[in-house]
Amino acid sequence: MLTCEQITELVTDYLERRLPLGKRIRFQLHIGMCRHCRRYLRQMRVAIRTVGKLPPEPPPDDVKRELLERFKSWKA
Amino acid sequence: MSRLVQGDDERAREQADDELLARLRCGDERAFSDLIARHHAALVRVAMAFVSDRATAEEVAQDTWMGVLRGLVSFEGRSSVKTWIFRILTNRAKTRGVREARSIPFSAFAEEGEAHVVDPSRFDASRMWSAPPRKFSDEDPEKILVRREAVARVEEVLATLPAGQRAVITLRDVEGLDADEVCNVLGISETNQRVLLHRARSRIRQALEDTLGAR
Numbered sequence: 001m002l003t004c005e006q007i008t009e010l011v012t013d014y015l016e017r018r019l020p021l022g023k024r025i026r027f028q029l030h031i032g033m034c035r036h037c038r039r040y041l042r043q044m045r046v047a048i049r050t051v052g053k054l055p056p057e058p059p060p061d062d063v064k065r066e067l068l069e070r071f072k073s074w075k076a
Numbered sequence: 077m078s079r080l081v082q083g084d085d086e087r088a089r090e091q092a093d094d095e096l097l098a099r100l101r102c103g104d105e106r107a108f109s110d111l112i113a114r115h116h117a118a119l120v121r122v123a124m125a126f127v128s129d130r131a132t133a134e135e136v137a138q139d140t141w142m143g144v145l146r147g148l149v150s151f152e153g154r155s156s157v158k159t160w161i162f163r164i165l166t167n168r169a170k171t172r173g174v175r176e177a178r179s180i181p182f183s184a185f186a187e188e189g190e191a192h193v194v195d196p197s198r199f200d201a202s203r204m205w206s207a208p209p210r211k212f213s214d215e216d217p218e219k220i221l222v223r224r225e226a227v228a229r230v231e232e233v234l235a236t237l238p239a240g241q242r243a244v245i246t247l248r249d250v251e252g253l254d255a256d257e258v259c260n261v262l263g264i265s266e267t268n269q270r271v272l273l274h275r276a277r278s279r280i281r282q283a284l285e286d287t288l289g290a291r
Contacts, residue, residue, distance in 0.1 A: 003203035008194045012274035016255065036208035040281075043209055047281040050217040050230065051249040052085065057117040063134070064112060067141055071108050074145045 002030045007037045011044050086252045093157035101148055112141065115158060118246050119165050121234075125184040125243035125262070126169035128176055136172055140165040158251055162261045170263070184240035185264050187271050193278035210289030226287040233283040237276055244269055245276035 002010070007030055013019050014027050031037055058064075093114070099107035119140055123133035143164040151160055198207040214220050221227060234242065247258045259269050 003199070004205045005192075005194070005196070005199045005203040008278070009192075009274075012270060012277060016270055016273075018270065034204075036205045039211065040209045042215065043212060043281050043284065044277060046212065046215050046217065046220070047277055047284055048249055050220050050284065051234070051245065051277075051280055052252060053217045053221055054227070054230070054250065055221075056114050058113050059116040063116070063138065064109065067112055067138060068105065068109060070138075070142060071105060071145065074142070075103050075105075 002026050004030075004034060004037055004040075007031070007034070008040060011041060014041075015044065015048075089252060090156050090158075094153075097148075097151070097157050100145075108141075108145075111144075111161075115161060115251070116141075118251055119162070121246045122162060122243045122262075123165060123169045125239040126166065126173040128173075132172060132176070133169075136165065136169045139168055143168065155257070156253075159253055159257045159261060162247065162251070162253070166261050166263070184238065184243070185262065185268055185272065186240070187268065193275055194282075210285055210291075212284060212288040213290065214288060220284070220288065223288065226284060229283045229287045230280055233279050237279065241272045241276040241279075244272040245280070248273055249277070 007027065010019065010023070010027055014024065019027060031041060059067075093111070096107045096111050096114075100111065116137060119137035120130070120133050123136040124130065127133050127136060140161065144161055147160075147164065151157075155163070198205065200206040212220075214223065234245070237245065243262060244258060247253045247261060248255070253261065255266060255269060258264075259266055262269070264272075
């Protein structure tokens with residue numbers, strides 16, 4: 001039986017589908033029985049999706065101005 | 077994986093990039109400024125894994141945009157627009173990193189230290205949870221994103237991650253590249269990519285637990 005600590009170390013390999021079959025089954029067996037690790041796995045998915053939805057951080061105005069200047073001279 | 081988690085969002089964003097590039101080819105300034113708004117911050121973050129300071133990373137990112145303009149005619153769309161842009165960036169950043177000629181060989185992608193992603197004291201003697209993960213008050217990313225404290229904490233963690241981890245999570249989870257593309261863009265192995273991603277994502281989860289976890 002995998003320990004909870006091992007689950008926290010294997011969770012990315014699991015999500016990335018990089019666990020060999022035997023380990024994948026042992027991982028799922030643990031998850032099936034352990035509600036704490038189920039929560040942990042769910043929270044990792046939440047973390048991934050949250051990072052994916054962060055609004056883009058706009059570049060500073062001076063950088064933007066400089067780049068647009070260079071764009072104009074490129075276009076010319 | 078990123079495609080499984082955020083498939084539709086991802087396709088929509090790629091389509092938006094394709095359209096911006098098409099407009100850029102026609103000389104549309106607005107398209108250029110939109111592309112910058114979407115990707116410039118991520119370019120700087122990724123460049124930081126190759127150069128020694130923020131000012132140089134900023135310069136490399138700005139040069140990258142000029143590379144994008146010059147490369148417009150030859151871009152054939154065999155990769156996604158953002159993969160292409162990030163490849164231009166890392167080529168420049170690597171050259172720049174070499175030119176900086178560091179006295180100590182250094183790689184931001186080394187996997188030293190930090191054996192544990194969760195505080196070992198949260199497990200009992202048999203390594204089962206003794207302090208299990210606390211329930212989040214929200215599990216819907218849209219709702220989490222209006223929680224100012226949570227967003228600030230996530231952004232703080234992203235900004236302070238070791239440069240290699242930050243580059244990987246930026247490309248994978250912020251920009252939505254897949255694992256192969258990230259390995260290709262950064263020139264690292266698949267295992268290396270996965271270890272860095274694991275550490276970075278684990279820290280983000282912890283940041284959410286710190287701010288959204290039930291007391």
